């Protein structure tokens with residue numbers, strides 16, 4: 001079987017990782033082309049593999065290169081446009097989260113995906129491909145914790161990355177769509193229901209720069225789901241100790257959790273003051289394996305002509321909830337779905 005010919009758009013913080021994974025870790029695929037607005041990023045990938053054809057113009061790449069599929073890791077406000085162009089050209093699409101920055105974009109993409117039944121469309125909710133999250137899901141589905149009552153998720157970027165976060169705020173769609181969306185997706189996945197109400201609060205506690213975009217540096221929401229369960233999540237940019245992702249699901253019989261401290265390994269460093277444990281410092285480190293697993297699943301789905309578990313409806317639901325969460329935060333009131 002021939003390798004699946006891939007093009008990638010976006011070679012920034014995450015795009016570079018995806019490109020490297022395709023070059024080194026993904027079976028059955030070949031990175032044929034790469035596109036970015038940033039010439040230095042293109043040079044960097046070309047230095048790594050001289051066979052990758054580089055483009056500054058996405059339309060040109062899609063028109064000229066003989067591709068089977070495209071990996072979309074451009075800024076969130078470009079996902080809709082880039083997905084639409086690739087699908088209409090008859091290419092399979094792997095698109096980073098979010099599916100779109102508003103509900104209308106998501107519904108428009110669904111229309112095209114529904115028409116192009118032979119194409120694979122997959123969204124990058126990579127936590128679903130992380131071994132610990134898979135294990136939690138299996139245990140919940142087996143009934144180990146009884147009936148799930150509460151999902152709690154914290155996702156806080158390291159403060160050391162704050163200048164990047166501020167720079168990206170213009171394109172991100174806000175904290176709920178950019179950061180909390182992983183917890184939003186997990187809450188629906190674990191609680192197996194849809195939200196009924198939501199109330200969000202938050203603010204710019206250290207960085208007023210976010211207020212320009214009607215955003216906060218730390219925001220939180222409480223949701224009630226139609227099946228009576230609850231979800232609470234915090235998204236922020238100011239963790240002093242590292243990349244803080246922690247998740248807990250409380251059930252009627254037991255509680256299950258991952259990483260109540262974002263500990264990198266079992267290592268402890270003992271000196272004359274303390275016993276220290278190192279924390280993850282970036283999403284790239286924490287979800288290294290999940291990023292490989294999700295792309296491998298995309299390729300396997302193409303080769304085996306089967307649909308991925310993450311559906312377009314999951315992407316629509318996540319954007320809808322993130323949009324409502326943002327609205328609730330801005331209007332400071334509880335909203336209904």
Ligand SMILES: NC(=O)c1ccc[n+]([C@@H]2O[C@H](COP(=O)([O-])OP(=O)(O)OC[C@H]3O[C@@H](n4cnc5c(N)ncnc54)[C@H](O)[C@@H]3O)[C@@H](O)[C@H]2O)c1
Nearest residue numbers: 010011012013014015036037038058073074075076096097
């Ligand atoms: N799954 C995750 O945990 C995770 C983590 C980080 C980022 N992301 C998502 O990945 C996407 C990229 O994030 P990032 O942090 O790498 O951003 P970034 O700003 O570092 O990089 C953006 C890239 O997109 C390219 N780009 C933007 N507009 C373009 C256009 N019109 N044509 C061609 N190229 C264009 C830029 O040149 C750049 O290479 C975002 O949608 C973000 O939400 C997901």
